[in-house]
Amino acid sequence: SVERRVFSGIQPTGVPHLGNYLGALENWVSLQHQYPLILYSIVDLHSITQPQDPEQLRANILDMAASLLACGIDPEKAILFQQSQVSEHAELSWILSCLTSMPRLRHLPQWKMKSKQKSEGSVGLYTYPVLQAADILLYKSTHVPVGEDQVQHLELAQDLARIFNHRFGDLFPEPHTLLSSTRKVKSLRDPSTKMSKSDPHHMATISITDSPDDIALKIRRAVTDFTSEVTFDPDNRPGVSNLVTIHAAMAQLSVEEAVSQAKGMDTGAYKRLVTEAVVQRLTPIREEIERLRADRTHLESVLLQGTQKARQLATPVLKEVRHRVGF
Numbered sequence: 001s002v003e004r005r006v007f008s009g010i011q012p013t014g015v016p017h018l019g020n021y022l023g024a025l026e027n028w029v030s031l032q033h034q035y036p037l038i039l040y041s042i043v044d045l046h047s048i049t050q051p052q053d054p055e056q057l058r059a060n061i062l063d064m065a066a067s068l069l070a071c072g073i074d075p076e077k078a079i080l081f082q083q084s085q086v087s088e089h090a091e092l093s094w095i096l097s098c099l100t101s102m103p104r105l106r107h108l109p110q111w112k113m114k115s116k117q118k119s120e121g122s123v124g125l126y127t128y129p130v131l132q133a134a135d136i137l138l139y140k141s142t143h144v145p146v147g148e149d150q151v152q153h154l155e156l157a158q159d160l161a162r163i164f165n166h167r168f169g170d171l172f173p174e175p176h177t178l179l180s181s182t183r184k185v186k187s188l189r190d191p192s193t194k195m196s197k198s199d200p201h202h203m204a205t206i207s208i209t210d211s212p213d214d215i216a217l218k219i220r221r222a223v224t225d226f227t228s229e230v231t232f233d234p235d236n237r238p239g240v241s242n243l244v245t246i247h248a249a250m251a252q253l254s255v256e257e258a259v260s261q262a263k264g265m266d267t268g269a270y271k272r273l274v275t276e277a278v279v280q281r282l283t284p285i286r287e288e289i290e291r292l293r294a295d296r297t298h299l300e301s302v303l304l305q306g307t308q309k310a311r312q313l314a315t316p317v318l319k320e321v322r323h324r325v326g327f
C-alpha cells in the first residue's frame, strides 16, 4: 500500500476570512494529527493568473504564512512552503499540460467563473487546474482536502495521473478527495451568497484579524429577517441560520446546541452571543498573527525550511518524470 500523503494549497490572498477558516483551515489543522506526511502550500504561482501588484503579493504571502501558523499549522507536523520557490511545480505543470486536451479545460469552474468577469482571461488562468494537478502529483499525494467548488479540478488531477501512468508506466497514485467541510459561511450582507474576499461590501466579511469592535459591528449589522426567534432553516431564513452556523462552529457546538442556547433570545440578543463566540475564538489568533507579522525573519525562515523539505520530495519525482517522458 502507498504511504498516505496529503497536499493542499491556498492562494496568498492576505489574511483569511471566517469562511476560509471554517471551510478549510480548521480542517487543515486537524489533519496534521491524522496523516504522516502533509504539505500545505501558499500557491503564489496561482495568484498571478490574474493581475497582481508585486509588493502586495509579497506582503500577502507573509500574511498568509503568519495566518496559517496562528491558526495552528505546525511546521514540525506539516511542510509549509511557498509554491514558486519549488520550480518543479512549473515544470511538471508544463509536462502535464501536454497531456491535457483543450476542451477538457473549457468547462472547469475556475475558467468559467473568472474569465467571464474579464473580456479575455490569460492562458495561465485557463491552465490553472493543470498547475493544481501538478501541485498534487509532484508529491505523489494520495489525499487532497478541497472545498466542494474544487471537486472538478481534483477530477482533472485524477485523470492526469491515470493518463500519465497509462502512457509512461505506473508512477502516480490516484489522489482522493477529502471534502474539507460542507460548512458554508455566508455573506453577512447577502446570505444568499458565500462569504468571500472578493465581496466589495466590507461589512459582509469577517477577517480573522478583525478587532472585537469590528466583529461586533459587522454581526450587529448582519442581515436577518422579521422573525425575532432563532431557528435553523437555511432555505427560508438564510441570515439567522448563517449566524447559527458561525456560532456553532466557533463555540464548537452542534447546530441543535447552538439553537438551544438561543432559546428565549431575540436576534439582537443572539447577535451578542454570536459575537462573543467569534471574538473569543479569534482573539488569540489575531494576537498571534500580529506577533508573527512583526517577525518577518522568522516567517521567512519557516517558509525556507518548508521549501527545502518540499524540494527534497519533489526532486526525485520530477527526475523520474523527466526520464519517463524521454528527457
Ligand code: ADP
Residues within 6 Å of the ligand: 010, 011, 013, 019, 020, 021, 022, 023, 024, 146, 147, 148, 149, 180, 183, 184, 185, 186, 194, 195, 196, 197, 198
Ligand atoms: P474566496 O471565496 O474568498 O475567494 P477561496 O476561493 O480562496 O476563497 O477559498 C479558499 C478556501 O476557503 C477553499 O477551500 C474554499 O472552499 C474555502 N472557503 C472560501 N469561502 C468559504 C465560505 N464562505 N465558506 C466556507 N468555506 C469557504
Ligand code: NA
Residues within 6 Å of the ligand: none
Ligand atoms: Na475564490
